[in-house]
Amino acid sequence: MDKLLYFPYINLPKTDWTVRTLLYYDNISSIVPQEYFYSPERNYEPFMLELVRSELVIPINPIEVLEKPWEVSKPFIKFLEKNEKRLLKKRENFILGRRGKIHVGKFFFARIHVDKFDGEIFYQLEQLGLAERDNGQWYSVEKNTANHLMNYLATIISTKLEMRPTTDNFKKRYYSYKDIVENKKRQTILSNLIPFPDEIDLNKIRRFKDKHNELLKAFKNRIEQLVLDENLINGTDLFKLKIEELTIRKDELSAKMNESQINNIIFGSVCGIIGAVQGLKTAETTGALIGVLPGFVSAVHSALKVEKAENLFDQSGMKYLALVDKRIRR
Structure with a gap:
C-alpha cells in the first residue's frame, strides 16, 4: 500500500x-x-x-x-x-x-x-x-x-x-513477526540510502514528490523486492552488499548529474544561436560578443546541468534518490 x-x-x-x-x-x-x-x-x-x-x-x-x-x-x-x-x-x-x-x-x-x-x-x-x-x-x-x-x-x-x-x-x-521483520529491513535500507537533511523544506518535498511520482514508484518497487525476499536476512553480509550496491548506483547517478557530460549539446546549441546573432551584428559588436562568449557558455552550461539532471537513463530505481540528493539535500 x-x-x-x-x-x-x-x-x-x-x-x-x-x-x-x-x-x-x-x-x-x-x-x-x-x-x-x-x-x-x-x-x-x-x-x-x-x-x-x-x-x-x-x-x-x-x-x-x-x-x-x-x-x-x-x-x-x-x-x-x-x-x-x-x-x-x-x-x-x-x-x-x-x-x-x-x-x-x-x-x-x-x-x-x-x-x-x-x-x-x-x-x-x-x-x-x-x-x-x-x-x-x-x-x-x-x-x-x-x-x-x-x-x-x-x-x-x-x-x-x-x-x-x-x-x-x-x-x-x-x-505480526512478519510485519516487524519486513519493517526493520525497510527502515535499515532507507536509513542507509536517505540521510537526514540538515534543513527540511516541506514545500520543496511536496513539489518534488508531485513531479517525480513515477520515479518514486520505480524506487519503491526496487526496495520492496528486497524487503519481501525472505531469503535476504537483515544484518547478513548479503543484505549489506545489496544496500552497498544500491548506494553505489545512487552515487554514480548523482555524480553524472554534476558532470560536464552535455558540453557538445550546449556548444552546438549556443554556437548556433551565436552564429545567427553574428549575421545581424557589426564587426565591432561581434568582437564584443566573442569576448563575452566563454562566460556566456559557462553560464548556460551551469543552468542546463541543473535542468537536464532528469534526462539520465536508469533501471536500478535509484534515480529518485539521486534527485533527492540534488534537489532536496543540496
Missing part, C-alpha cells in the same frame, strides 16, 4: 523517520480530533502544522469516517471484560499511576482526545476503572488499554480506507 495511517499520536515527530517516510510513501494521514480542523494553529505542534499545510500529511476525523462509532467500540469493551484477571491488573495499574505511588515510573496515563471515539466508550472505560476525564476534551486512560484502543481504532480506519497503519515505534504485541 502507498497510503499510511500514522498512530497512536496526532503529531508526527520531527525526526529522520518522518522525513524518510514522507519521501517513500505517496500519502500519510493522522487521526485528528475535530477541533484541530477549526483551530489548527492552536492545536498542532509547529512541525505538524507545517506538514498539514503543505499537504504532506492528511488529517482524518474518525467520527466522520466511522458511521457507527459506538457499535464499532462495543467489541473492544467486550475484549476488556472477557479476561477478568487481566482487567483487574489493568485497573490496579491505573490506580497506581493516578495516585503516583508504587511503580509510578512503570504505570502512567496515556491521554486520548474525546473526539477520537464516541463518548460512550469513555463512559464504559470509566465504569471499568480504566479511565477518567482529564482537562476538558482529554481522558486519561490506563497505558496498555490506551495503546490497545488506539491500535484498534487505527486498524479499523486503515482497513476501511485501504491504508497501512504505521508508527515510528513498532511493538511486538501490535504486529
Whole structure:
C-alpha cells in the first residue's frame, strides 16, 4: 500500500523517520480530533502544522469516517471484560499511576482526545476503572488499554480506507513477526540510502514528490523486492552488499548529474544561436560578443546541468534518490 495511517499520536515527530517516510510513501494521514480542523494553529505542534499545510500529511476525523462509532467500540469493551484477571491488573495499574505511588515510573496515563471515539466508550472505560476525564476534551486512560484502543481504532480506519497503519515505534504485541521483520529491513535500507537533511523544506518535498511520482514508484518497487525476499536476512553480509550496491548506483547517478557530460549539446546549441546573432551584428559588436562568449557558455552550461539532471537513463530505481540528493539535500 502507498497510503499510511500514522498512530497512536496526532503529531508526527520531527525526526529522520518522518522525513524518510514522507519521501517513500505517496500519502500519510493522522487521526485528528475535530477541533484541530477549526483551530489548527492552536492545536498542532509547529512541525505538524507545517506538514498539514503543505499537504504532506492528511488529517482524518474518525467520527466522520466511522458511521457507527459506538457499535464499532462495543467489541473492544467486550475484549476488556472477557479476561477478568487481566482487567483487574489493568485497573490496579491505573490506580497506581493516578495516585503516583508504587511503580509510578512503570504505570502512567496515556491521554486520548474525546473526539477520537464516541463518548460512550469513555463512559464504559470509566465504569471499568480504566479511565477518567482529564482537562476538558482529554481522558486519561490506563497505558496498555490506551495503546490497545488506539491500535484498534487505527486498524479499523486503515482497513476501511485501504491504508497501512504505521508508527515510528513498532511493538511486538501490535504486529505480526512478519510485519516487524519486513519493517526493520525497510527502515535499515532507507536509513542507509536517505540521510537526514540538515534543513527540511516541506514545500520543496511536496513539489518534488508531485513531479517525480513515477520515479518514486520505480524506487519503491526496487526496495520492496528486497524487503519481501525472505531469503535476504537483515544484518547478513548479503543484505549489506545489496544496500552497498544500491548506494553505489545512487552515487554514480548523482555524480553524472554534476558532470560536464552535455558540453557538445550546449556548444552546438549556443554556437548556433551565436552564429545567427553574428549575421545581424557589426564587426565591432561581434568582437564584443566573442569576448563575452566563454562566460556566456559557462553560464548556460551551469543552468542546463541543473535542468537536464532528469534526462539520465536508469533501471536500478535509484534515480529518485539521486534527485533527492540534488534537489532536496543540496
